Amino acid sequence: MAWDDTASKIWMDGKIIDWKDANIHVLSHVVHYGTSVFEGIRAYDTENGVAVFRLKEHVKRLFDSAKIYKIDIPYTQEEVAEAIRQTVRVNDLKSCYIRPIVFRGYGELGVNPLNCPVNVVIAAWEWGSYLGEEGMANGVDIGVSTWRKPAPDTFPTLAKCGANYMNSQLAKIEAIENGFDEAIMLDYTGYVSEGSGENIFLVEDGVLHTPTIASSNLRGITRDSIITVAKDLGYEVIEETITRERLYLADEVFFTGTAAEVTPIRSIDHKTIGIGKRGPVAEEIQSTFFEIVEGSKDDKYGWLDFI
Ligand code: PPE
Numbered sequence: 001m002a003w004d005d006t007a008s009k010i011w012m013d014g015k016i017i018d019w020k021d022a023n024i025h026v027l028s029h030v031v032h033y034g035t036s037v038f039e040g041i042r043a044y045d046t047e048n049g050v051a052v053f054r055l056k057e058h059v060k061r062l063f064d065s066a067k068i069y070k071i072d073i074p075y076t077q078e079e080v081a082e083a084i085r086q087t088v089r090v091n092d093l094k095s096c097y098i099r100p101i102v103f104r105g106y107g108e109l110g111v112n113p114l115n116c117p118v119n120v121v122i123a124a125w126e127w128g129s130y131l132g133e134e135g136m137a138n139g140v141d142i143g144v145s146t147w148r149k150p151a152p153d154t155f156p157t158l159a160k161c162g163a164n165y166m167n168s169q170l171a172k173i174e175a176i177e178n179g180f181d182e183a184i185m186l187d188y189t190g191y192v193s194e195g196s197g198e199n200i201f202l203v204e205d206g207v208l209h210t211p212t213i214a215s216s217n218l219r220g221i222t223r224d225s226i227i228t229v230a231k232d233l234g235y236e237v238i239e240e241t242i243t244r245e246r247l248y249l250a251d252e253v254f255f256t257g258t259a260a261e262v263t264p265i266r267s268i269d270h271k272t273i274g275i276g277k278r279g280p281v282a283e284e285i286q287s288t289f290f291e292i293v294e295g296s297k298d299d300k301y302g303w304l305d306f307i
Contacts, residue, residue: 046295
């Protein structure tokens, strides 16, 4: 994602400021040690106005991530939720991507973060399909990374922490250099974990399978939404440990995530998956997902938060 949004506004520590003024000092703790937790959220332009998808759950996860790293966010969850709505409103955005980030700022250096201030920033911009429009319709090509996800007693992956993405970057760089659109990573024991920024689902004989959250992955909010929607559509969904070769043999494989939404996968490690393009289950789940987020289907789960 590259942008030219210099006319936009950013919410920074309680104030709406110009995009160009949203700066921090180079000696901020976060710059040196990756001391941040963040969220990725989407808002959609529905028939009834702009709605943020599962805002409450994203804000809750932001606070959960902060709790793990002893970062005290100086606002309530509702205050942060309102600041997020406000950021979308002041920028007059319709469908957009929202990035709240909480980090340790300028105070002192040294690994101990506890004496550094906590800053909160919210930005929003238009962001189309994460892995391309083409990929949404026809599927993307991915490769299993030689880099593993961290063991549970190293980097806690339920925290959406900036530093975790150094690990994701290793996998993403390798994938790009190998000509793939995205990487899939295994966990520290060798079971399937997730993509560099997405959760993963397999379809085997009409049943959905996804790694449990003990496979060093993020507890994705889209993952949860897709489990709910799929069960409602009549699918069985099994959360379990998944071996690598099942990826190759599955009828369909797809990614889920806020940025990636529902992205079908057509090949893994140069092996064709199923029919080699978006399969019928991915298509049904993808279209149902878009009907819900875009408000053309009744919001029976209460997932839309109008700004
Ligand atoms: N795993 C990882 C590692 C991850 O980063 C994401 C979101 C997910 C799973 C899916 O989680 P959820 O969005 O709650 O369904 N990745 C975010 C960041 C992407 C980026 O490139 O930056 C996102 O999708 O917003």
